[in-house]
Amino acid sequence: MAEKLRTTPTREQLRIWRDYIETAHVLGMRLGSRLQSESSLSSGDYQVLLALSEAPQHTLRSSQLAALIEWERSRLSHHLGRMEKRQLIRRVPCAGDVHGVDVIATDTGRDAFRTGSVPHLRAVRELFVDALTPEQFAHLDAISRALRAHLRVDPAEE
Amino acid sequence: MAEKLRTTPTREQLRIWRDYIETAHVLGMRLGSRLQSESSLSSGDYQVLLALSEAPQHTLRSSQLAALIEWERSRLSHHLGRMEKRQLIRRVPCAGDVHGVDVIATDTGRDAFRTGSVPHLRAVRELFVDALTPEQFAHLDAISRALRAHLRVDPAEE
DNA sequence: CCATCCGAATTGACGTGTCAATGCTGCAAC
DNA sequence: GTTGCAGCATTGACACGTCAATTCGGATGG
Numbered sequence: 001m002a003e004k005l006r007t008t009p010t011r012e013q014l015r016i017w018r019d020y021i022e023t024a025h026v027l028g029m030r031l032g033s034r035l036q037s038e039s040s041l042s043s044g045d046y047q048v049l050l051a052l053s054e055a056p057q058h059t060l061r062s063s064q065l066a067a068l069i070e071w072e073r074s075r076l077s078h079h080l081g082r083m084e085k086r087q088l089i090r091r092v093p094c095a096g097d098v099h100g101v102d103v104i105a106t107d108t109g110r111d112a113f114r115t116g117s118v119p120h121l122r123a124v125r126e127l128f129v130d131a132l133t134p135e136q137f138a139h140l141d142a143i144s145r146a147l148r149a150h151l152r153v154d155p156a157e158e
Numbered sequence: 159m160a161e162k163l164r165t166t167p168t169r170e171q172l173r174i175w176r177d178y179i180e181t182a183h184v185l186g187m188r189l190g191s192r193l194q195s196e197s198s199l200s201s202g203d204y205q206v207l208l209a210l211s212e213a214p215q216h217t218l219r220s221s222q223l224a225a226l227i228e229w230e231r232s233r234l235s236h237h238l239g240r241m242e243k244r245q246l247i248r249r250v251p252c253a254g255d256v257h258g259v260d261v262i263a264t265d266t267g268r269d270a271f272r273t274g275s276v277p278h279l280r281a282v283r284e285l286f287v288d289a290l291t292p293e294q295f296a297h298l299d300a301i302s303r304a305l306r307a308h309l310r311v312d313p314a315e316e
Numbered sequence: 317c318c319a320t321c322c323g324a325a326t327t328g329a330c331g332t333g334t335c336a337a338t339g340c341t342g343c344a345a346c
Numbered sequence: 347g348t349t350g351c352a353g354c355a356t357t358g359a360c361a362c363g364t365c366a367a368t369t370c371g372g373a374t375g376g
Contacts, residue, residue: 008279009287016295017286019302022228024182027305029334044362063324070180075363077326082361098371099324121166128175129167131308132301137174139297143290144177147185150289187364202332221354233333235356240331256341257354 027127034123039116044079045088046120049105049113052089058105061094065103088112185285192281197274202237203246204278207263207271210247216263219252223261246270 009017032043041049051068052058060068066076080103083089088109094100105113132140167175190201199207209226210216218226224234238261241247246267252258263271290298 007283008276009283013287013295014279014282016299016302017282019306020286020298021182021186023302023305024179025186026309028179028183030309033334042361061324072364073325074327074365078363079361081326094324097324101325118166121172124172124175125165125167127309128178128305129171131305136297136301136304137171139294140178140301141174143294143298143301144174144181146294147181147286147289148177151184151188151285191364200331219354230334231355232335232357236333237331239356255354259355 030127031120031123035116035120038119039112041088041112041116045083046113046116048076048079048083048103049088049109050117052103052105053110053113058110059102061097062091062101062103083109188285189278189281193274193278196277197270199246199270199274203241204271204274206234206237206241206261207246207267208275210261210263211268211271216268217260219255220249220259220261241267 028043035041035043035046047069048065051065052060062076062080063073066073069076071079080089080091084091087106090104090106091101092104094102186201193199193201193204205227206223209223210218220234220238221231223229224231227234229237238247238249242249245264248262248264249259250262252260
């Protein structure tokens, strides 16, 4: 009659949780280190250069870039600093807006991106795509959506 | 007749890949920051203290601890240094083995773990368990297994 | 005119993680 | 013995990310 109110996960759920997080993490690291060895880029560098490569003039306002790749501004600032030191991008004050900075991929940056791009995509296929069936893709897609949707409302609910 | 050999993922696969990684990451961060605010522990601290809490005498050899939680030794060393500064654990040279260190959870550490544990598990339920159906758990479990199995063989294959 | 706030971006302090050395001690080969 | 190697753990240098200030020049309002 009295149904036990379960406030904490079962052992099984906890195991699945940990496997989920851990697997995603390991996969990310693997991809990252392959990218690194093939093109001397980190995943962060790659995301930045990818966004720039799709922008007119290989150029974006820092704030737009941040929005595109969904990074905090401070994180982007730090990262751009590091990338600038390695000559992958340049930052120039933005004409027409006193604040605001244009981020531009240098030739070096574009080369590195081109070099890394195909091997990186191939690695995604090898490490991720090749491991799953079409049904599993659909399931995973639904799961990610569900989790993200839940995240969005969670702070208020319960 | 000539079937196109696809070496890179489709747009769709890439989107699912990114959502997967990103979702897991965000979820991890959320859990981490809740843990932090509820008990002043990081997820790393929590993993370490969890392992110690299940060990006799709340004590483990550093290398065993590393194996249990699957951390690189260097990472553990750094982390233990930080935890020691905060009085969460102590390290004492291990009697009977000249190399080797026993890691012991202090009272402070045990208290923090006890304080954080239930809220943390509750957070896992709220943010993760509550978002998915039983079928989705099963799917996710299978997916993680598939990915991990694939990872294990991948370096050699293809 | 001056105070104040705002938006864009940066900075500093700090926790975290990786990789590549480095300590340190016992043990085995010679 | 001493030379050298193996195992356990630490260290240092550096990349990365977060949070909480901070800078800076333009609006706004009094």
